[in-house]
Amino acid sequence: MKNKTKNATLKSIIDVILYENPSTQDEIAERLGITRRYVTKLLQPLIKEGLVRRAYIVDIKRLEEFPDLFDEEITSREYAGSFFIKEMLRDMASHVCKQLRASFKSLEEYDEELANDALKMDYITNTMHEKVRASVDTAISMNPYSEFSKTMNFTEIAYDLERIGDHSAIMPNFVIKEAYEVDPAMMDYLRKMFSIAIEMLETAMEAFLNEKLELKGRLMSLEDEIHRVQKSALNCVATQMAETPFEDKERSTYYISLSRIVKTLERIADISIEIFDTAGEYYRNIPRTTTPERFRRREKEFDFE
Template sequence: MSRRNATLKAIIDVILYENPSTQDEIAKKLGITRRYVTKLLRPLIRKGVVKRAYMVDLQRFEEFADVFGEEVTSREYAGSFFIKELLRDMAGHVCKQLEKSFQALADYDKELADEALRMDYVTNHMHEKIRSSVDTAIAMNPYSEFGRAVVFTEIAYDLERIGDHSGIIANFTVKEAYPVDPEIMDYLRRMYETAVRMVKKAMKAFLNEKLELRDDVMKLEKEMHRIQRKALNCIATQMAETSFDKKERSTYYISLSRIVKTFERIGDISVEIVDTAVEFYMNIPRTTTPERFRRL
């Protein structure tokens, strides 16, 4: 995307989500001149896509989607790619949060763990922004295709839950008195790598209508549970061989088991996301059977 189009997209983002009253206000928020704002908005104002002061006609904006290089899916509708862009950014942030949390665990780095925990504030803000954007879109035209956009709120909530699970991983490093045993860490690393792949594939399935990725996600889910069983067996073996002279040592193994469960839950959420994608694009209802019972 050219710098000009990137700036125009930023301007429209401000109009959609920050409700500016004047072009001066838009210019100040973005650190650019009012004249440049006027120049970029003039064609959209002339076409009636942007209305003073200042609103975007989302029903007409799809005419300009190609300006931003957006991939329009078979079920796309006007303006939805703005919310998808927010979801894409949130997914990237949550993956970085998960990466930092795991790296803190692997290195027993308390400062890095604190950084990962602070990232959760941004995750929560992103969730709230998406929820607010969907509410605004539906309120503008409750009888349009935007009624289906409530699904975007569900995906944002799923991503927020993954952020919460990342916090559990980071908290281990902050609170526990011992670093993770290398043998157990090997299993946790494999679970982490599997979880990240599941999240990325599930989000790609939803954002780009790549529904064929569901098979990949389900294969990774089986791998996740295979590693999980080995990890829990390893933890149980070490517990049986350990003397619990110190209270910290007993909580250490309980916390490790919780981390194993955390990676499993991230995998489960990824399955939920990809199932939501299938329902969203293909109108195939998701199963009401809880995921944990489907595995029995």
């Protein structure tokens, strides 16, 4: 247990070096809340081996020589640097799921304070995206011709997660800006869509992070289900809107915003499919189609007709 704790701390030190560019060991110690002496003690063997160079740079290509730093075995396909960036994506996905849940809760409870808290979470999502992007750029510049260049896929996953964060923000903005809360009948549809959308996101990230491409069937079933619920939700909005007097502009604006929430949950589902497609490219070299998911779905519907 003691050795595991030491390795976890050393991994945190390397994270700081990789992603925060400290100039001194004092800076590293301050950011992690540990003593400079302990930082020196842990880094000394790695400096001696040349893995860490002073002022402070990590040789990403050599990280796989230190397997004890990792919680799981590194596959032959993956470099240790890839492992570190995948861990960043794991953390980012977890945060985005929390942001999505917080956003929907603010909508469900029509709570402005919860809405503001959910919107603040989007700043963290954006910061995480920038850290992944910068880390990938650094890794590729150090070794541009190796298989490690496949980590460009990581930038796309981070971008997809950031887009989901942006879509999530539509729900708390509805709470802050609109004068009416969602009625119970419509909320039932939104709950169903939300539940499916977040399961799709978690399933897609599970496929990417752990090479579980066999999850495709489950993901496709969820996709069909969310679009069935979406049609019913939009019909509900249209029916309610038809019963609203034309001169009631405030209520009309409310229905337009409500339709955007339905579309938002659909887009989160579509982006989850895009994440899965990226997993197929990353692990199996399966080329991704350039046709966006929503257009592929329409083509499929036309073929069926």
